[in-house]
Amino acid sequence: MAGFKKPKLPGVISGLGVTFRTMLEGAVTVQYPHEREEPPARARGVIALKEENCTACMLCGRSCPDWCIYIEGHKELRPPRREGGRPRSVNILDRFDIDYGLCMYCGICVEVCPFDALFWSPEFEYSEPRIAELLHDKDRLGEWMEGVTEPEPLELGADTPKVKK
Amino acid sequence: MSHAILALEIGWGTTLAIKTVIVLMIIPLGALILGYTFLLKMMSHMQSRLGPMDPGGFHGWFQLVGDGIKFLQKEDIMPEQADRRVFALAPAIVVISTFLIFLVVPTGPRLVVKDLDVGVFYALAVSSLSVIGVLMAGWASANKFALIGALRAAAQLIAYELPLLLAVVGVVLQAGTMSLNGIVEAQATGSVFGMDFFGNPFILTQIVGFVLFLVAAQAELTQTPFDMPVAESELVAGYMVEYTGFRFLFFFIGEFGTAFAFAALAATLFLGGYAIPGVTGTLADLLGPVVLFVKLMAVAFLMFWVRFTYPRLREDQLQAIAWKYLIPIGLLNIIATAIIKVAVN
């Protein structure tokens, strides 16, 4: 047990000075509902879906670490492009749900998508009172495409960025 | 003191009623003012944030009232093992001791509930009543954290009763009276260093006593650096840990109301109280409360500034400070005051 040392003046007083100075410096907080802090462009807020690019290939669903993506699709025959050709078979997306109650925001699905159908959007205001309502369907995911920005320029010395269309 | 407020002659029953109402209002109001100004606003700014901003429109002034209303709506939970009657009674005792202090604090030459001849003595005596409530709360909660907290509070309040008293004795010696009104008058009419236009606030001659009083008051109020009874990182909330709803509200009012009362006491004893030198009569009665309030807030600012800056001492270190440093210093201060008083007269 340490014997108690009598408080010397300087240390005790200088602490008071720091708190007093901080008091006058003003706050750093953001009054949230009234003003918003803009998240950086790369912020992983929510996953947005560009539906027309999706071919229901299931790569994202399979690479998800906790399997929170639910995809259903079917094949349809479309008339051939050229006269007399064979009818094309097209993958039609029936269901694309992400359960944000499970999602770990790792971004693997966005990365593996070979057709650039998934994007990160910095949107963060989508909380729900009940956890089951965090399962969002493809229409909702499509709405979030609005917030998706172009990839920002890179710092000096970086290689030319990969372009993601 | 006749039964007169602002020179109006009224029956003693009405006077009593008015006084009761005023004292009953002043403590929660004081608790609210201190809680809002210092706990919500000053502390927030010291921590680089704003604190509540929305309730009430202007800088969240309504927040604490809202909290109070919320506390009233809460379920009154009583632990199964609790000693029910003691558990229920404890917060009331803490609050009552706060109310009792305020009976003798003068806010104007005639604006005082009861100008006791032993005012200082009485105020310090009733302030230590709260420890009984704290001890009851801790024991009756049937919770180990609460028990440790209550025992700490008891040990601490007893240890700091003495420095508090010793700090005041110097003032009493200098003023020659124990009546708080008398002390204020002594400060208003006295002179220091040959100047008499602002009287003689005892802080100038009793600076040691003032510091001692603040330190001891900090311990009495269980504020940092002496907040071991409620130490939230160790004992969660100490003796209050099982309290909810309006009983907790009582403790809150008790905590900040007592801070209000002690700040008022310090302002009265050391800063000249309500008095403005040269102003007498009804005008002094009207201005008195305002003057006292301003001085009180200055003292409270000091107390809370320390509270939000310092870490907490350990119980044994606290006892060491009280017995090894504060009490000897207090005694020396009394001796010095007495010698100087005799020498000067």
Place this chain on the structure above:
Amino acid sequence: MTTTETPGFEVDPALYRNLENAQVNVELDTGDMILNLGPQHPATHGTLRLVVRLDGERVVAADPVIGYMHRGYEKLSEFRTYPQITTLINRIDWLSSFANEVPFVHGAEQLMGVEAPPRAQWIRTILTELSRIATIYLFLGEMGLQVGALTPAFWGFRDREHVLNLIEAATGGRFHPNFNRIGGLKDDLPWGWISECRATMDKILKGCDDFEDVLVGNEIFEARTRGIGIIPGELGAAYGVSGANLRASGVDWDLRRDGKPYLAYPEIDFKVWTHPDGDSFARYWVRLQETREAVRMVIQLLDGLPAGSIMAKVPRIIKVPEGEVWVEVENPLGQMGYYIVSKGATGPFRVKIRSASFSNVSILPWLLRGVYVPDVITIMGSLYFILGDIDR
């Protein structure tokens, strides 16, 4: 308070030894009080439970009970692919998640025989040091809270926020970056990041000065921490204590300098701070100096950041060849290591995680004997563990 009835049989002396060793075996004792600190307690950083036997306010014995937050990451890792695992190990020590990723990715890279390009290594080092600052800076404030000073804790959160903003701007995730890829990084730094980083480092240095004034210089803080919870260096090492906790006991051991060279550490100049005392104050002081040192390192790294690509050539589907590897690095909380066994599949066969906090709290029963209840909190605060790092 809690009295259990004494059974009437002769006591085996072996049981007494157990009592001394701070077991929860207290049926034979009637005089002391048992206090349960946790699993829900403001000072246990989460869900650590500490069963403390008290004689008055003095601790007779203390026993940490862990596992309330066990999530089984070692087992989960066996059923995930390598890219997926980095998202899991982010969550081991959630305050310095980027630093958690590095050793794992490093191990996988060693097994595959690829090496990340220099620019990626340097950016990894910068972000590791940033997460070190973010972690330790929170400690600097929170230690004040543990000994009763409310205000510094908020400053800790305030300035850490700037660092987290930097990490978010670069990686996209504030807490769980998942930015490392086998063979490099996901992305390069965004434009303007470096100047922003320099500005933030100034703020951190200024905040360190504030902590020095408010806590280190404060006599009350000194009285509360000096001589409390002394870990002798050798004993600490024997218990597996690592990181700043060990360096505060005078052991000059830092894997960034003494371990197998990794990241850009061999190429920059830094000092490893030690303190001879080994008490809570020394641990605080060492961490304070380490924060300043990390700021210096970040500035050096920013100055010398090489240009080039950030990704080595790796196959799209990662299969790690058969083999075993042990990687250990110096994390903000101490030594962190992964033992990876691969059988040539897309995921590891077995991963053993050595996390710093688990070993750091193992000394608690020894350390907590004979101290007062407030010191229990001081010591636990100064050891600085993250529950996720203990329970994994």
